[in-house]
Amino acid sequence: MTITLSHYLVLAAALFVIGLVGVFIRRNAITILMCIELMLNAVNLTFIAFASHMNAVDGLIFVFFVITVAAAEVAVGLAIVIALFRNRDTVNLDELNLMRW
Amino acid sequence: MFTAFVFYLFAAVALAGALFVVLQRNPVYSALALILTLFAVSGLFFLLNTPFIGILQILVYAGAIMVLYLFVIMLLNLSREESILRAHRLQRVVGTLLGGLLLVVVAAVAIRQAGPGAPGSVPGAAPGTAEAVGRALFSDFLFPFEMASILLLAAIVGAIVMAKEDLR
Numbered sequence: 001m002t003i004t005l006s007h008y009l010v011l012a013a014a015l016f017v018i019g020l021v022g023v024f025i026r027r028n029a030i031t032i033l034m035c036i037e038l039m040l041n042a043v044n045l046t047f048i049a050f051a052s053h054m055n056a057v058d059g060l061i062f063v064f065f066v067i068t069v070a071a072a073e074v075a076v077g078l079a080i081v082i083a084l085f086r087n088r089d090t091v092n093l094d095e096l097n098l099m100r101w
Numbered sequence: 102m103f104t105a106f107v108f109y110l111f112a113a114v115a116l117a118g119a120l121f122v123v124l125q126r127n128p129v130y131s132a133l134a135l136i137l138t139l140f141a142v143s144g145l146f147f148l149l150n151t152p153f154i155g156i157l158q159i160l161v162y163a164g165a166i167m168v169l170y171l172f173v174i175m176l177l178n179l180s181r182e183e184s185i186l187r188a189h190r191l192q193r194v195v196g197t198l199l200g201g202l203l204l205v206v207v208a209a210v211a212i213r214q215a216g217p218g219a220p221g222s223v224p225g226a227a228p229g230t231a232e233a234v235g236r237a238l239f240s241d242f243l244f245p246f247e248m249a250s251i252l253l254l255a256a257i258v259g260a261i262v263m264a265k266e267d268l269r
Contacts, residue, residue: 003108008145009211011112015119015138017204022123024196027189030128030174034135037166038119041142044158052149052229057237060229061245063154064238067161068249072256074166078173079260085177086266 008049016042029084029091033077040070107148115141132170139163151229 019038026032044063051059085091088098118138125131139162146155238246 003105003148006212007108007112008149010208011115011145013204013207013211014116015142017200017207018116018119018123020203021197021200024200025189025193026123028128030170030177031122031131034122034128034131034170037135037162038122038138041139041158041162044154045142045145048146048149048151048154048229052151057229057233060151060154060234061237061242064157064234065245065249067157068253071161071166072252074169075256075260076263078169079263082173082177082264091177 005049005053009046012042012045012049014042015039015045027093029081029093029096030078032093033074033081037070037074040066104148108145111141111144111148114138115145128174129171132167132174135170136163136167139167146229149229153229153231153234155229 016039019035019042022035022038023032026035044066047059047063047066051057051063081091084096088096090096115138118134118141121134122131122138125134139158143155143158143163146152146158
């Protein structure tokens, strides 16, 4: 029983879909940010699986930059959440309808 | 055989943690489950002969980013936020169905295109050491690397400006 590239790809797809469904069904802004982290991590797993499969270092560099961008995204996203909570006293996305049509 | 056992162990932990993140109502438990998932995925990186990225995942994701999440969750005291069950049944059903559909399509493509016999990783070859990544990062990818530092600086400044109480 050997572990092939498809195993990793299917696992990454499952993780990505769980994160995506989380974005669909959750209404808490912080949980949705965490689900986005889940999706980014699934993509990282795909990159690493292909990089290891092809014995190339380029995929690892991409993962490095994805982690960097994720860190920046989390810092800005959580700052927005803090500012929202301070102004509206909620992080429920259904109640934050100021910019919605 | 050993590789298969480790893979399925880490995969099960990662999937269970991910499901817990989505289904858990308390954001603190969600964050802790996400840390578990990140550790499991990091173990998979080690299994794929990329120890440098695995270490980076633990340090940056589980170490820095998740601490930031927990800090903000506890700062805002959100434990009561989603205790109200909202009437979004249609959204939940349709979202889950569409997600399942996407999973079926992507998994079918992954299995068919990658082929059942393709090896997951080449034993012996180690493309993911710190030396290999560092060499590529500071030669071919030097410009994107510097751009990343500017991006992080902009993110720090933006986060401070937005989270600050009063700018004046």
